[in-house]
Amino acid sequence: xxxxxxxxxxxxxxxxxxxxxxxxxxxxxxxxxxxxxxxxxxxxxxxxxxxxxxxxxxxxxxxxxxxxxxxxxxxxxxxxxxxxxxxxxxxxxxxxxxxxxxxxxxxxxxxxxxxxxxxxxxxxxxxxxxxxxxxxxxxxxxxxxxxxxxxxxxxxxxxxxxxxxxxxxxxxxxxxxxxxxxxxxxxxxxxxxxxxxxxxxxxxxxxxxxxxxxxxxxxxxxxxxxxxxxxxxxxxxxxxxxxxxxxxxxxxxxxxxxxxxxxxxxxxxxxxxxxxxxxxxxxxxxxxxxxxxxxxxxxxxxxxxxxxxxxxxxxxxxxxxxxxxxxxxxxxxxxxxxxxxxxxxxxxxxxxxxxxxxxxxxxxxxxxxxxxxxxxxxxxxxxxxxxxxxxxxxxxxxxx
Ligand SMILES: Cc1cc2nc3c(=O)[nH]c(=O)nc-3n(C[C@H](O)[C@H](O)[C@H](O)COP(=O)(O)OP(=O)(O)OC[C@H]3O[C@@H](n4cnc5c(N)ncnc54)[C@H](O)[C@@H]3O)c2cc1C
Numbered sequence: 001x002x003x004x005x006x007x008x009x010x011x012x013x014x015x016x017x018x019x020x021x022x023x024x025x026x027x028x029x030x031x032x033x034x035x036x037x038x039x040x041x042x043x044x045x046x047x048x049x050x051x052x053x054x055x056x057x058x059x060x061x062x063x064x065x066x067x068x069x070x071x072x073x074x075x076x077x078x079x080x081x082x083x084x085x086x087x088x089x090x091x092x093x094x095x096x097x098x099x100x101x102x103x104x105x106x107x108x109x110x111x112x113x114x115x116x117x118x119x120x121x122x123x124x125x126x127x128x129x130x131x132x133x134x135x136x137x138x139x140x141x142x143x144x145x146x147x148x149x150x151x152x153x154x155x156x157x158x159x160x161x162x163x164x165x166x167x168x169x170x171x172x173x174x175x176x177x178x179x180x181x182x183x184x185x186x187x188x189x190x191x192x193x194x195x196x197x198x199x200x201x202x203x204x205x206x207x208x209x210x211x212x213x214x215x216x217x218x219x220x221x222x223x224x225x226x227x228x229x230x231x232x233x234x235x236x237x238x239x240x241x242x243x244x245x246x247x248x249x250x251x252x253x254x255x256x257x258x259x260x261x262x263x264x265x266x267x268x269x270x271x272x273x274x275x276x277x278x279x280x281x282x283x284x285x286x287x288x289x290x291x292x293x294x295x296x297x298x299x300x301x302x303x304x305x306x307x308x309x310x311x312x313x314x315x316x317x318x319x320x321x322x323x324x325x326x327x328x329x330x331x332x333x334x335x336x337x338x339x340x341x342x343x344x345x346x347x348x349x350x351x352x353x354x355x356x357x358x359x360x361x362x363x364x365x366x367x368x369x370x371x372x373x374x375x376x377x378x379x380x381x382x383x384x385x386x387x388x389x390x391x392x393x394x395x396x397x398x399x400x
Pocket of ligand 1: 109134289305
């Protein structure tokens with residue numbers, strides 16, 4: 001790999017779950033694909049293991065198509081329970097009552113990342129170079145040239161640079177793409193808990209005035225807990241002993257699953273909405289958190305990024321011409337727009353509405369829950385959207 005070699009077709013900057021998913025979706029397309037990620041295996045192995053991801057049905061099917069499913073130990077989501085603390089009304093939807101086998105599944109974020117890295121390394125037509133960091137990119141008429149730290153070759157050329165380096169994307173800025181950032185002033189604290197009662201495959205989300213509390217089903221009778229708290233309380237909450245933290249979580253979540261016992265370390269994540277003002281620059285395109293990072297309410301971030309990756313892979317594989325052609329990138333941005341706009345707007349609205357203490361807000365929340373539960377077209381729309389069926393379903397996620 002050096003600047004004198006012919007450009008690769010697609011260079012993916014960032015081997016997070018979204019960048020790696022794009023690489024796997026492009027495998028077999030005939031395009032040459034290189035992923036560069038700044039973390040080595042030891043750094044990935046040292047990542048905390050407390051974060052769980054609720055995967056939409058579309059994401060599950062893509063991961064099945066990538067051959068990852070057997071190693072993921074993902075727990076199917078067979079029911080959804082949504083409630084709002086202090087308001088009346090709650091809803092419980094069972095997948096079998098909707099004629100479905102599952103709504104999605106829950107996987108450990110670290111297991112997903114490790115599985116995706118292993119799957120990419122096992123393919124002969126996509127390559128992962130790590131640890132290495134792309135530190136600059138310059139777009140020319142025929143290719144983008146990137147500067148790399150950590151590899152023998154200090155530079156590399158690509159016909160298309162896919163920017164998948166996460167919410168704090170330095171390459172987004174380097175491409176001259178601005179982003180709108182809203183800091184929610186809250187953090188999500190993640191940990192595993194063991195409830196006294198079996199979860200029965202139910203994913204719980206409870207809205208409270210400080211933010212949502214989610215309990216996601218895991219194997220071995222465990223749940224992945226996500227507890228959103230004001231940033232000023234985070235240090236104290238993380239340093240509480242397990243009994244005291246369990247009591248705080250119990251107070252917010254309630255007793256639906258009996259007593260909750262905390263079963264592992266706690267890790268906190270500051271929550272911000274980051275929305276790139278455009279998705280493309282000459283010979284460059286943003287996907288995943290580099291394009292948009294959303295509040296975890298409704299569990300949409302990775303699932304949206306996976307749809308970015310699947311849509312881009314289909315467009316690139318279908319195009320017989322230059323993968324960095326401006327018209328191809330413009331079409332991709334236009335196709336992704338309705339999905340990303342609606343997820344960005346819906347998650348933001350939900351995050352604000354569920355914490356609002358304004359007069360009438362509680363009644364509005366209760367009525368919204370009742371509406372979603374009782375009005376069939378609303379229920380069907382919410383379930384379909386939550387499962388990732390928004391607009392055209394990517395071929396990898398379609399079933400006969
Ligand atoms: C508390 C919490 C709960 C969540 N729950 C859910 C959920 O239930 N469902 C869901 O769908 N989503 C969820 N999300 C969102 C989800 O975690 C993210 O959307 C997803 O991880 C984004 O993946 P990514 O690959 O785009 O970015 P990242 O995971 O940030 O990966 C970026 C990668 O780029 C690499 N990198 C950075 N800079 C460079 C560079 N210059 N050169 C090379 N490599 C570089 C980094 O090493 C990293 O590996 C949650 C998020 C949080 C915080």
